[in-house]
Amino acid sequence: MARPYSSKSSFTYPPRYYPDNSTSLLDDLRALVAQAVRALVRFWRERGRRMAYATVLSLAHRLRQNLTYHRLVSFPHLLVAAWVVVLLWGERWAFHSKVESCHWSNWENWPAGADPHRVALVADPQLIDPHSYPGRPWPLNPLTMLVTDNYLRRSYNQLQWQLDPDSVFFLGDLFDGGREWKTAHGEFKDPEWGPHPKSEQKYLKKWHKTYGEFYWLQEFARFGDIFFNPWVKSVAGQGVGHKRRKLVASLPGNHDLGFGDQIKVPVRNRFETYFGEGNRIDVIGNHTFVSVDTVSMSAASSAEARRHDLKEIYEPVGRFLGGLKKEKQKAVDRELRFLRGEVPEGQFQHKIEHLDKAKFDDKPARDIDAPELPTILLTHVPLHRPPGTPCGPLREKWPPTKPPKGQTDPVLPDHRNAISVSAGYQYQNVLNEKDSEDLIQKVGNVVHAFSGDDHDYCAVTHSPAQAGVPEITVKSISMAMGVSKPGFLLLSLYNPIDPATGKPLPTPTTTTLQTHLCLLPSQLSTYLRYVTLALVSIAILAIRAVLVPVLGLTPFALDPAHPSSVQGGRASGRRSVLLxxxxxxxxxxxxxxxxxxxxxxxxxxxxxxxxxxxxxxxxxxxxxxxxxxxxxxxxxxxxxxxxxxxxxxxxxxxxxxxxxxxxxxxxxxxxxxxxxxxxxxxxxxxxxxKVRQQPRSVVAVVVREVWTTVWRVVWMVVGFFGWLAWRG
Structure with a gap:
């Protein structure tokens, strides 16, 4: 009988919950973990081992069934082999074939014994990032980045391995949203005269919170993995005695910095810290390459420059252009001294003096009388041209308009075949007319200009006001920039000079450079081939499944009732060894x-x-x-x-x-x-x-055969495609 309640009696806490005897949360967790471990051990000893053993035996048995000769050489596997060849062509061999057709020997036309300097011009890689398609859901955006990165990597690897250019120049827009990722230092906000468009304003808070300096550094490493690493490996594989090689990727584009009066100076400082100065001079192949940051230069001629102080944006490029002719002479003089094997002179005398008494204005003065080498201008934004100036027959978007009957000259204006002379938020398709004229005049002796930004090929010859300079706008190398067949431009330079004087030697040629447009595979056409082959494969497998019961063909699907009874395509009647x-x-x-x-x-x-x-x-x-x-x-x-x-x-x-x-x-x-x-x-x-099986209907046999064969082909083909994508 239960003891009656007494007010004198006192309740005693269990030891576990008594306040003075309470255990910590860590002890409780340890006890739960120990209990779970004991339960797992007990399960493993009682049933787990037998279940694992049975599973291994079942998998081994299934593997043995599928490794028989008749299964390996069956029709679905032959179809998979055909898919492997098609995927290797679309994901590997097509790039090799396209770049191989652009070999230097196929188009260079120099005198016998010539040793030209070969250059590759790469424009607008524009790595896809969250800024590219901000509305896309999570699985599609990373997949798009993977596919486009693989296209860039395969194209550039073939460029390096097969063509082995002596120098490589990038023409800007290395990233797509580089200007949008917040900097660690400096003020990062839109100017009052250049806010983001409404379509992007709803994403600004997320961009500034999620994508900052660290994300930009990740993008820099991503760019280096695609473009810098193959170049470094190619240089390392050449050994001693190869020509001097150079890779220049410091020319900025509007997607890297912004454009004109909307550029944020901290963004430009970050870009130049890792890629180098945007304004520079390089003497390559006895030609002077002048790279100009025209996106910053355009701020000086903007309407806001008259109302706000934008000197911080355009002053650096202004100082560069102001002293450009003298700097060109110095660069040519250094090159000639190197060709003669002379040691460069020091700018200061070697002596010890106190820092507070040192004089830094006593540089040794030396008259520089270096000759002028042919100058090549590199700019991200194309030079100005009248609206409707045709770009020529190699432009992909719109071919030239056919002239009327009896007319031999191209149609002018041809707006469909031309670069649109227009501007908008953070872009301007061509430079202002005055900026273009001043740029050509300050650079001087420009024999050719190369630009990017438009993503498609365009070849024009400018007006006498711009010194009649020929210009080629280089195609984008990315498959996601609106062109079906991306590409890059090859430039062959041959200008032999006398190292002592720098004057050119007589040659039978009248030009010192030749160009060639190298087109890459159309990824859209490749995917259309995949879709077509997929439909054909399904149709073939369906026809075969119908013929299995009609013609008595060996079925590919194993009998579910007797999975071990199919050996060599015939029922053996043997009992499974697992029973x-x-x-x-x-x-x-x-x-x-x-x-x-x-x-x-x-x-x-x-x-x-x-x-x-x-x-x-x-x-x-x-x-x-x-x-x-x-x-x-x-x-x-x-x-x-x-x-x-x-x-x-x-x-x-x-x-x-x-x-x-x-x-x-x-x-x-x-x-x-x-x-x-x-x-x-x-x-x-x-x-x-020898159990008599119940006869199944023809429809059931056909459906089972279709499902089994299609599934076998699908998972093997998708797995191989995934492996190719993972390998890059």
Whole structure:
């Protein structure tokens, strides 16, 4: 009886929850972990090992089935082999073939014995990032970045490995959203006269919070992995004695910095810190390359320059252009001294003096009388031209308009074939007319200009006001820039000079440079081929599936009822080795003991439909201990329990365990259950292995065959394509 409640009695906390004896949360977690580990160990010992063993055997058995000769050379696998060839062509060999056709020897036309300096001009890689397609969901944006990066990597690798250019110049727009990623230093906000368009304003908060300096550094490493690493490996593989090689990627584009009066100076400082000065001079192949940051230069002629102080944006490029002619002479003089093998002179005398007394204006003065080499102008934004100036037949977007009958000159103006003379937020398709004229005049001796920005090819010859300079706008190398066939431009330079004087040597040629447009594969056409082949493959597999029951062809799908019966395309009738042929229960089996009074009739659907012996006690056919075959006599009250050891009164546990035997192949016995199986002679007999299968309908066979073959082709082809994408 429970003790009555007493006010004098006091409640005692369990030790675990008593305030003075309470355990910490860490102890509770340790106890839970220990309990979980013990449960896993117990599960592994009792059932886990057997389950793992059975799984391994099943997988090994399935693998053995699929490695038979007739499975390996089956039609679906032959179709997969065809897909492998097509994917290798579209993802690898097509790039090799396209770049191979651009080999220097296929288009260079220099005198015999000439040793030209070969240059590759790469424009607008414009790495895809969250700024490119801000509305795309998560899975599509990373997939787009992977596909476009692989295209750039494969194209550029072939450029380096096959063409092996001496120098490489990038013409800006290295990133797509480089100007949008917040800097670690300096003020980063839109000027009041140049806010983001409404379509982008809803993303600004996320961009500034998520994509900052660290993200830009990741993009810089991504650019280096695609473009710098192959160049470094190519240089390292050349060994000693190769020509001097140079890679210049410091020319900025409007997607890297912005344009004109909307440029943020901290963004430009970050870009130049990692890529180098945007305004520079390089003497290559006896030509002077002048790179000009025209996106910053355009701020001086903007309308906002008259209302706001924008000198911080355009002053650096102004100072560069102001002293450009003198700097060009110095660069040519250094090159000539190098060709003559002379040691460069020091600017200061070698002596020790105190810093507060040092004079830095006593540089040794030396008259420089270096000759003028042909100058090549590099700018991201194309030079000015009248609206409708045609770009020529190599422009992809719109070919030139056909002239009227009897007219031989090109149609002017041809707005479809021309670069649009227009501007907008953070872009301007061409420079202002005055800026272009001033730029050509300050650079001086420009024999050719190369630009980017437009993404498509455009070749024009400018007006006399711009010194009649020929200009080529280079195609984008990216597949995501609106051109079906991306490309790059090859430039071959041959201008032999006398190292002593720098004057050109006589040659039979009248020009010092030749160009060639190298086109890359159309990724859209490649994907259309994949789609076409996929539809053809499905149709072929469907036709074959229909012919399997009609013509009696060997099915590819394994029989689900007898997965081990298909060997070499024919049913062997052998029983699976995974099925036991003999099972003897242990004598001591406590877990099988039933409660007192439990009869065998409880096993038969709960309706007492058990087969009864003469005494009326319930029993199950076949569950007869060894040594009692055919004996079915009543043994009195509780004989069933005593017979089976099911908690019979005063009998304890049974010592004689029932035995189940499965006859081997060939032991066929007819019984009331049919098929050579069932109970006979006191033993359970398994049905004969040669079981007659129920005939399936033709539709079921066809559907199963279609599903099995299509699935096999799909996962193997998709897996191989994924491996190619992962490898780059």
């Amino acid at each position: 036991p042929v003999f099972k003897a229960k242990v004598d001591d089996y406590d877990e099988y003991a039933l409660p007192r009074g439990f009869s065998a009739s409880h096993f038969l659907n709960g309706n007492n439909a058990a087969t009864r012996d003469r005494s009326g006690s319930g029993s199950v056919p076949g569950l007869v201990p060894k040594g009692h075959h055919g004996r079915r006599k009543s043994q009195g009250k509780g004989s069933a329990a005593g017979k089976w050891g099911w908690a019979g009164a005063g009998r304890g546990r049974a010592r004689a365990a029932p035995r189940i035997e499965i006859p081997s192949e060939g032991e066929e016995e007819e019984d009331g259950y049919g098929g050579g199986g069932g109970y006979k002679g006191g033993k359970w007999k398994a049905r004969n292995s």
